[in-house]
Amino acid sequence: MTSDLSHAIWRKSTRSQDNGGCVEVANLPDGVAVRDSxxxxxxxxxxxxxxxxxxxxxxxSGSLSKV
Numbered sequence: 142m143t144s145d146l147s148h149a150i151w152r153k154s155t156r157s158q159d160n161g162g163c164v165e166v167a168n169l170p171d172g173v174a175v176r177d178s179x180x181x182x183x184x185x186x187x188x189x190x191x192x193x194x195x196x197x198x199x200x201x202s203g204s205l206s207k208v
Contacts, residue, residue, distance in 0.1 A: 146174055146185055153178055 149167035157163040163178040167185075173193040176185040188196070199205050 144187060149174055151176070151181070 151165040151167045153163045153165045167174045172189045174185045
């Protein structure tokens with residue numbers, strides 16, 4: 142999996158405000174990167190497409206409510 146994020150196109154929710162309390166995501170050829178909007182030069186978490194799909198499915202189903 143790639144970790145070169147220099148050309149990544151980052152986005153965040155259109156509902157987010159400019160207070161820096163958001164996460165940003167970027168699509169990668171083989172997955173998704175996630176970073177803290179307060180620290181765009183900081184580290185990013187990188188997930189495979191399958192891992193990201195699992196996270197989205199768990200979030201949508203409410204199964205993460207007990208975490």
